[in-house]
Amino acid sequence: MKVTEYFEQAGGETLISFEVLPPLKGGGMKAIFDTLDPLMEFKPPFIDVTYHREEFIYKQRPSGYYEKTSIRKRPGTVGICASIMHRYGVDAVPHLICGGFTKEDTENALIDLNFLNINNVLTLRGDARKFDGKFIPEPDGHKYAIDLVKQVAEMNKGKYLDVNIENGEKSDFCIGIAGYPEKHFEAPNFHSDLNFTKQKVEAGAEYIVTQMFFNNEAYFKYLETCKAAGIEVPIVPGLKPITKKYQLNSLPRLFHVNLPEALTKEFDKAKTSEAVKEVGIEWCIEQSRELKKKGAPCLHYYTMGDADTIKRIAEAVF
Numbered sequence: 001m002k003v004t005e006y007f008e009q010a011g012g013e014t015l016i017s018f019e020v021l022p023p024l025k026g027g028g029m030k031a032i033f034d035t036l037d038p039l040m041e042f043k044p045p046f047i048d049v050t051y052h053r054e055e056f057i058y059k060q061r062p063s064g065y066y067e068k069t070s071i072r073k074r075p076g077t078v079g080i081c082a083s084i085m086h087r088y089g090v091d092a093v094p095h096l097i098c099g100g101f102t103k104e105d106t107e108n109a110l111i112d113l114n115f116l117n118i119n120n121v122l123t124l125r126g127d128a129r130k131f132d133g134k135f136i137p138e139p140d141g142h143k144y145a146i147d148l149v150k151q152v153a154e155m156n157k158g159k160y161l162d163v164n165i166e167n168g169e170k171s172d173f174c175i176g177i178a179g180y181p182e183k184h185f186e187a188p189n190f191h192s193d194l195n196f197t198k199q200k201v202e203a204g205a206e207y208i209v210t211q212m213f214f215n216n217e218a219y220f221k222y223l224e225t226c227k228a229a230g231i232e233v234p235i236v237p238g239l240k241p242i243t244k245k246y247q248l249n250s251l252p253r254l255f256h257v258n259l260p261e262a263l264t265k266e267f268d269k270a271k272t273s274e275a276v277k278e279v280g281i282e283w284c285i286e287q288s289r290e291l292k293k294k295g296a297p298c299l300h301y302y303t304m305g306d307a308d309t310i311k312r313i314a315e316a317v318f
């Protein structure tokens with residue numbers, strides 16, 4: 001079933017969903033099942049699987065020169081999604097990114113997903129690779145997520161890149177996109193970012209999942225501004241509990257989000273790692289309760305492999 005159909009079916013009740021990372025190369029499905037097994041009692045209708053493109057490392061050759069080598073640390077999502085659907089009988093949502101994909105690679109991935117009856121995708125641009133500094137698309141790849149949205153929407157009409165395909169099978173993908181209550185870090189201003197989000201919706205995106213945020217007011221304001229701009233698709237809040245003190249700096253650096261002063265003050269009072277974790281969990285529980293009370297369509301938890309923490313939060317909220 002499509003993600004948006006779950007929202008419609010829920011009739012205003014808040015659903016729960018989880019996001020998992022593919023295991024590092026050399027690892028199996030066990031790490032994912034270990035994360036998801038304890039969470040399935042909360043009956044998530046869908047589970048997202050992130051996609052991680054290749055990175056470059058520099059290896060020193062015997063001559064002393066450094067050689068740039070591409071490594072893929074985590075496998076792709078198609079097999080993982082199929083495996084999740086098979087084990088739990090829920091829908092899996094693969095993340096599809098522009099980075100590292102030509103348009104043809106994307107088409108091939110979509111064809112495989114369609115064959116497997118995986119008909120939800122979260123379409124994203126992806127971040128710049130560490131050594132590139134800025135996002136560089138493949139020579140025949142997409143520069144922005146909107147181009148990916150358009151490609152999926154075209155396949156939904158039976159239009160493939162190969163013009164020789166006539167009356168191609170129409171896929172039926174439900175297309176999700178990312179949204180940024182605190183603005184995407186590259187955007188010159190909030191309204192510019194919102195305008196591109198609107199364009200993605202007009203191009204066929206049917207729902208939005210937000211970047212993590214720690215101040216619900218940012219989400220509520222985002223809902224209002226989206227509505228005022230004519231963006232009427234469901235907007236799912238993405239949530240991540242802080243469990244370690246270093247995350248007070250790493251999350252703003254990596255995800256370009258703000259931590260409210262009230263939260264950092266609570267962390268200042270926490271003197272042990274256990275106390276820090278408690279503060280983070282309690283904050284996330286309070287955030288979740290308020291979002292649920294105010295009618296969020298779904299609470300989407302970034303698990304990052306920490307099933308125990310997410311389970312505690314879900315138990316307190318659902």
Ligand code: FAD
Binds near residue numbers: 146177178188
């Ligand atoms: P875009 O929509 O392309 O926007 C990127 C920037 O360009 C923004 O500043 C936007 O304002 C601007 N822009 C957009 N369209 C245009 C245009 N037509 N012309 C000019 N400027 C434009 N990354 C991964 O690598 N793998 C994942 O699995 C993954 N999952 C994610 C899940 C969620 C819920 C979120 C919020 C993010 C995720 N990311 C993931 C990170 C995401 O790839 C980055 O945030 C990336 O920097 C932007 O992706 P986007 O889809 O928002 O890009």
